[in-house]
Amino acid sequence: MKDQSNHAFVIEGKMALPYQYFAGAVGSKFIVALRDEKKILGVRCEHCNKTWVPPRQTCEHCFAPLTDHWVEVQPAGVVTNFTVVRYAEPYQPQEPPYVLALIKLDGADSALTHLLDCGDIQNARIGMRVRAVFSDTPKDNILNIARFIPE
Amino acid sequence: MANRVAICAVAQTKFEPGKKDQRFQGMLWEVIKSVREQTGLDFSEHGIQGAITVSDDVFDARTISDGGITDVVGAHYGSEEKVAADGAQGVYYAAATILSGHHEVVLLTGHCKESQAISRNMVTHLAFDPFFTRPVGLDYLSAAALQARAYMDRSGITETQLADLVVRARQWAAKNPAAQETTPLTREEVMAAPMAADPIRGSFMYPVSDGAIAMILATEKRAAEFTDKPVWITGLGNCYDGFFLGERDLSGNFALERAAQRAYAMAKIADPKTAFDLVEISDQYAHQLPQYAEGLGVCPPSGGNQWLSDGGPDRQNVNRSGGMITGNPLMLGGMARVAEAVLQLRGEAGARQVAGAKRAVAQGATGPAGQCQTVVIVEN
Numbered sequence: 001m002k003d004q005s006n007h008a009f010v011i012e013g014k015m016a017l018p019y020q021y022f023a024g025a026v027g028s029k030f031i032v033a034l035r036d037e038k039k040i041l042g043v044r045c046e047h048c049n050k051t052w053v054p055p056r057q058t059c060e061h062c063f064a065p066l067t068d069h070w071v072e073v074q075p076a077g078v079v080t081n082f083t084v085v086r087y088a089e090p091y092q093p094q095e096p097p098y099v100l101a102l103i104k105l106d107g108a109d110s111a112l113t114h115l116l117d118c119g120d121i122q123n124a125r126i127g128m129r130v131r132a133v134f135s136d137t138p139k140d141n142i143l144n145i146a147r148f149i150p151e
Numbered sequence: 152m153a154n155r156v157a158i159c160a161v162a163q164t165k166f167e168p169g170k171k172d173q174r175f176q177g178m179l180w181e182v183i184k185s186v187r188e189q190t191g192l193d194f195s196e197h198g199i200q201g202a203i204t205v206s207d208d209v210f211d212a213r214t215i216s217d218g219g220i221t222d223v224v225g226a227h228y229g230s231e232e233k234v235a236a237d238g239a240q241g242v243y244y245a246a247a248t249i250l251s252g253h254h255e256v257v258l259l260t261g262h263c264k265e266s267q268a269i270s271r272n273m274v275t276h277l278a279f280d281p282f283f284t285r286p287v288g289l290d291y292l293s294a295a296a297l298q299a300r301a302y303m304d305r306s307g308i309t310e311t312q313l314a315d316l317v318v319r320a321r322q323w324a325a326k327n328p329a330a331q332e333t334t335p336l337t338r339e340e341v342m343a344a345p346m347a348a349d350p351i352r353g354s355f356m357y358p359v360s361d362g363a364i365a366m367i368l369a370t371e372k373r374a375a376e377f378t379d380k381p382v383w384i385t386g387l388g389n390c391y392d393g394f395f396l397g398e399r400d401l402s403g404n405f406a407l408e409r410a411a412q413r414a415y416a417m418a419k420i421a422d423p424k425t426a427f428d429l430v431e432i433s434d435q436y437a438h439q440l441p442q443y444a445e446g447l448g449v450c451p452p453s454g455g456n457q458w459l460s461d462g463g464p465d466r467q468n469v470n471r472s473g474g475m476i477t478g479n480p481l482m483l484g485g486m487a488r489v490a491e492a493v494l495q496l497r498g499e500a501g502a503r504q505v506a507g508a509k510r511a512v513a514q515g516a517t518g519p520a521g522q523c524q525t526v527v528i529v530e531n
Contacts (some may be wrong), residue, residue: 006171015212021281031282054283060393081401083296084349085288089272092288098295100348102397111397113287113297126304127492141286 005026010064023140026057026067034144038134042108044069050109055140074106076131076151082124093143099124102149123150154506156246157381159367160189160528161493166331166362166478169266175211176362179262180223182365190367190377192256194225199367200254201230203263205241207426207482209274212267212453224260230250238364238431238486239515239525243387245368255370256377262363263480271359271481278519291481294396294515298409301402303350306441306456306506312343313355317476319464320434328500329487331360331478355437360478364486366493377420380497384508386420388413394403404446407514407524409445414512414526423448423464428508429468429495433489433515434476443514444469447526471495471503485515489527496531 012062019122023031026043033039042053043066052059057067071114092098097120099121117133118124133146163283164170164178164184171180192198198349202224208216217233224231232248234241238261245259264270275291318338336354346355367377375383388407392399399405411423420426430449434440441455449467450458463471472491475484492511494500510530517523 010171015209027282054395060350078442080397081297081301083293083300083351084346085293085296086274086345087292087347089270089276089288089290091276091290092475093283093286100287100289100297102297104397106454110395113286113289113396119340129501139286141282142284 002012024057026055029070030055030141031144034139034142038075040073040075040105040132041070041071043067043070046061051107052110052111053105053108071107073108076129077105077108079124079126079128079130080104081126084124086122095140097121101148112142114142114145117147117149142151154250155371156249156384157369157371157378157383158493159374159377160186160380161364161366161490162186162189163329163364163487163490165329166360166363166480168359168361168478170264170330170361175262175264176223178218178264178361178363179220179260179365181261181385182363183258185221186258186365186367192340192367192377197280198256199225199258200256201207201232201248202226202260203232203234203245203248203261204240204259205234205236205273205482205486207235209277210265210268210482219220220262223260225283230254236517236523236527239489239513239527240481240517240523241387241486242366242384242489242527243389243525245366246384246387247358249368249370249465255373257368260369261483261486264361265480266361266405273521275481289396289519292361292518293348293349295322295356295436296351297396298322298401298442299346299350299436299519302442305402308438308441308456308459310342310350310352311457312459314338315435316434316440316459316464317341317354320470320474320476323471323503324477326472329503330473332358333473333477334342347470351436354444357435357476358478360480362480362481362483364483364490366490370487380478380531382493382529382531384527385530386414386418387526388415388417389522389523394522398437399520401520406507406522407443407446407526408448410524410526414528418528420528423512424450427472427510427512429465429505429511431472431491431511431513432470432474433484433488434470437476437485439521440464440470440474443521447512447514448525451511468505471500472503485513485527487526488513490528492529496529
């Protein structure tokens with residue numbers, strides 16, 4: 001209990017509960033391919049002529065079903081945008097400062113948000129060619145790609 | 152709009168970095184008492200018929216947190232519906248409740264105490280999915296930084312221009328009794344703040360803020376019972392952009408352009424550059440003021456940079472409230488913009504009054520990098 005002015009006090013609390021996130025059939029296939037085969041999968045919408053990474057069951061633009069249209073995209077691509085994260089939060093994947101980038105993989109029409117390790121943070125550039133470094137330990141999420149590094 | 156909805160009363164708390172002496176229910180009662188006194192309304196059968204409330208479960212740390220405010224909003228034995236989005240969306244919802252014929256008189260409230268979370272970023276981090284975007288540490292600040300770089304690269308707007316916007320915001324905030332950050336700053340002081348997430352400096356983002364807002368909305372038929380200065384909602388529009396940041400054009404205004412078009416069509420506005428006596432933009436981050444001005448069409452498309460250089464914000468009376476960047480909590484950015492527009496159209500904006508203001512546009516945003524946009528047009 002922490003005393004405040006006017007005899008009002010605050011109670012220290014914490015919001016946390018064990019939880020099971022359902023990855024779904026599409027998300028599971030993507031993560032298993034990433035984890036077990038080091039392959040990055042997307043889905044192609046023939047109608048919109050776009051390949052979406054991460055994949056999804058239905059195209060959000062034309063609502064076409066996409067789960068019969070899996071395609072493999074390249075584990076390399078180009079930086080389309082980035083920020084240098086300099087503030088610290090407990091949920092961050094590494095100690096700041098670090099570069100968080102949007103990376104458009106070869107063969108994809110959308111960019112993936114991921115960590116970019118280009119040595120000195122000052123080296124980060126839009127247009128930079130980068131490739132995925134896969135994690136040594138299996139993960140249940142996008143961090144099966146540990147980070148991207150300059151090609 | 153065939154049937155007009157009137158905003159009959161508005162009240163705001165002072166926005167503060169941490170209201171230590173008030174629970175969120177207490178903040179709400181302060182503003183609800185005010186709008187009741189302004190209108191003479193109570194919660195009886197002939198009074199307020201329903202409430203629309205705006206809040207966020209995680210900021211309130213309660214599941215379905217509106218359950219904890221039913222007493223102060225008069226919802227015991229009555230009707231209440233919650234909007235878990237920016238308060239401009241609450242204005243939309245309250246107006247829809249009236250236009251659909253459900254109620255003639257509605258209380259709209261919004262509250263948020265950002266200070267109660269140990270970190271605001273931890274709350275917004277939870278807006279992301281657990282497989283693709285949360286593991287890389289995204290939150291609304293890092294998402295806004297990606298938006299800022301994309302927009303600044305496209306527009307050529309510099310950090311110095313953003314710093315000048317912060318200086319200007321503080322000058323207007325000093326004239327607004329509800330505003331939080333009113334201490335004058337120089338360009339040099341703004342630029343001296345360290346980067347939080349490049350290109351966003353600590354001084355380019357809104358401060359942690361607590362506060363509440365209440366409004367009374369009514370049908371055209373009933374409004375005269377409660378006020379002789381009704382402000383009419385003549386246009387409403389909203390639109391969502393996609394979820395994944397990598398699939399959006401963060402340099403542009405996909406959602407805001409569509410939200411604005413919908414509101415302008417309803418209000419029969421042909422040229423938004425000249426249609427408004429004042430403009431209120433939810434500038435959670437400094438770059439969003441020119442970016443969203445482009446999206447609203449109050450400056451030429453892709454003309455944000457030139458518009459800043461030409462003194463557009465002063466000429467078009469943009470954010471005389473001081474804007475969100477001087478302090479409104481998440482959830483209330485757009486609602487505070489509507490509140491300012493109403494005060495201006497009622498001629499109650501004191502030292503920041505736009506003389507003879509007749510029509511205003513207010514914008515609010517929900518989600519990372521302005522994913523969902525709401526536009527409200529009010530006239531007197």
